[in-house]
Amino acid sequence: MQRLGTGIGWRPEIADAVERMPGVDWVEVVAExxxxxxLPGSLRRLRERGVTVVPHGVSLGLGGAERPDAGRLRALAERAEALGAPLVTEHIAFVRAGGPLTASGPLEAGxxxxxxxxxxxxxxxxxxxxxxxxxxxxPLAVExxxxxxxxxxxxxxxxxxxxxxxxRTGVRLLIDVANLHTNHVNQGEDPAAALDALPxxxxxxxxxxxxxxxxxxxxxSHAHPVPRPVLDLLTELASRISPPGVLLERDDNFPDPAELExxxxxxxxxxRRGAAVGAGHGGVAHRAVCAPRGSAGRQEDAASGGGRPGARQPGPDTRGARERLALGQTALLSALVAGTPAPEGFDRVRLGVQARALAGKRAATVAKVAPELPVVLGSGYRATFLAYAREHPMRGGYRRDAMEFVEWLLDEGLPRDAACRRELRAWWRERSGPAPRRPGPAARAARAARRVLLRR
Known part of the structure; x- marks a missing residue:
């Protein structure tokens, strides 16, 4: 397994600082x-200096009920090849639900x-x-x-x-010690027990x-300094094994370069503290380590330079499992983004916290991908967007979400200021061609009826 060293997440906002930062062995970039x-010039220059770049995907939804989208996989593969990456990473998560398995419309979590x-x-x-x-x-690693x-x-x-x-798969693991800490605080899970069970x-x-x-x-948040409990978990992990690489993530509220350093x-x-503790116990080999049963062939493929496993035996039929999983995930996501009743067994308070967090992230991300909208709408942007989001779950990416938000504003005659509406209409035209059509009488009647029902 390649030794990566110490790295930092590459983001456009800190690209110049990362290039100048001493002791950066590698960087990770959000693949999408x-x-x-x-490729950005900064990434090309880092590659030319021999700095390893790893693409980190966020949209495959490997934990979702549907099979991975072939187009998304193809795009991730192209980015890995363009960056000369030794591996790619994704998440153990679902990011969308609905669709054919549930005979319902698609929903995106964002x-x-x-x-x-x-x-x-x-x-x-x-x-x-x-x-x-x-x-x-x-090779693939999942987080x-x-x-x-x-x-x-x-x-x-x-x-x-x-x-x-x-x-069972031979997949590699990207272990986020900050996420272990999060799950400890939020759900009472023991991070040391999780480390004990890891291969x-x-x-x-x-x-x-x-x-x-x-x-x-x-x-x-990825927008605040790393707290001591997270660093202590990193020390605990490093006392058990020398991690091939460690990466600092920062996605927002970027401090000055000296603070990042x-x-x-x-x-x-x-x-280093963890390594010293491990050495005091006879080195990291004080705990017996065995290769996962299913990984030998894949490790040989990786060692020979390829990421593809060899011939596979047919796996189990997952159709029934996919349908059951789809129903559960769709019910949960619908409760979070579409206001449907909470599925049985879930903590309603936590569902509310998660729903508000999703809506807030959605508003903030749309403001980033379409920064003109907060300028036009001013201080009322966030409240207006959240009002839109309550009735309109996200069904595509954030750029599509921004377009549909503006369509909704114009259909509703918002904002009331005519000059602002003209700016929004011009913004929409620049990005999609003809102006959005005014809704017909049937569409207006349906919208009015929905408003009445929502007020009850």
Missing amino acids: NVCAVH HLLPVPRTRDSLEVLCENIRIAQDALPV NIAALLSWPGEEMTEGQFLYELAD LEAIAYVHVAGGVERDGVWHD GELSAVRDAV
């Missing part, structure tokens, strides 16, 4: 934010949501990961996520779920990030 044929740790979910996830492994030119809520009736702990996943030899690298606690709930130094110190 780069184009394989037009966020990584937890999968239930059940046998059905594991069967589907294993098959989805095998599909992804076959489509990618380099444990932070969760604000848990599924009722779970059959495994996080550590058991991750171990069996790696054992250490499957770890590709480690994420470290900051967050913030509000009203007893830890939010994995200080956080990287704290990450290095935490790893």
Whole structure:
């Protein structure tokens, strides 16, 4: 397994600082934010200096009930090849639901949501990961996520779920110690127990990030300094195994370069402390490590330079598991983004926290991809967008969401200021051609009826 060293998440806002930052061995880039044929100049310069770049996907939804989309897999493979990446990473999460398996409209979360740790979910996830492994030119690693809520009736702990996943597929693991801390605060899960259960030899690298606690709930914000408990978890992990790589994530509220360099130094110190503790116990080999049963062939493929596993035996028929998983995930996501009743067994308070977090992230992300909209709408942007979001779940990406938000505004005659509406109409025309048609009498009547029902 390649030794990566200490790295930082590459973001456009800190690209110049990352290029100048000493001691950066590698960077990770959000795969969906780069184009394989037009890589940012900063990434090209880093590659020319020999800095490793790893694409980190956020939209495959490997934990979803549907099979991975071939187009998304193809795009991820193209980015891996363009960057000369030694591996690619994604998440153990679902990001969309609905569709053919439930005979309902598609819903997008715009966020990584937890999968239930059940046998059905594991069967589907294993098959989805095998599909992804076959489509990618380099090895795949998958990340444990932070969760604000848990599924009722779970059959495994996080550590058991991750171990069996790696054992059955040979997939590598991206362990986020900040997410272990999040799940400890939010759900009382023991991070040390999760570390005890992990197949250490499957770890590709480690994420470290900051967050913030509000009203007893830890939010994995990636916009705050790394707290001491997360660094202590990194030390605990490093006392058991020397991690091939450790990466600092920061996605927002970027501090000055000196502060980022200080956080990287704290990450290095935490790893060194863990190594010293491990050496005091006779080295990291003080715990017996065995390769996952299903991984030998895939490790040989990776060692020879390829990411594709060899010939496979047919897996189990997952049709029934996919249908059951689809129903559960659609019910949950619909409750979070469309206001339908909470599924049985879920904590309603936590559902409310997650729903508000999703809506807030959606408003903030649309403001980033379409920064003109907050300028035109001024201080009323957020409240107006949240009013729109309550009646209009996201059904595509954020750029499509921005377009549909503006269409809604114009259809509703908002904002009341005519000059602002003209700006919005011009913005819409620039991006989609002809002006949106005014709704006909039937559409206006349906919208009015829906408003009456929502007020009841």
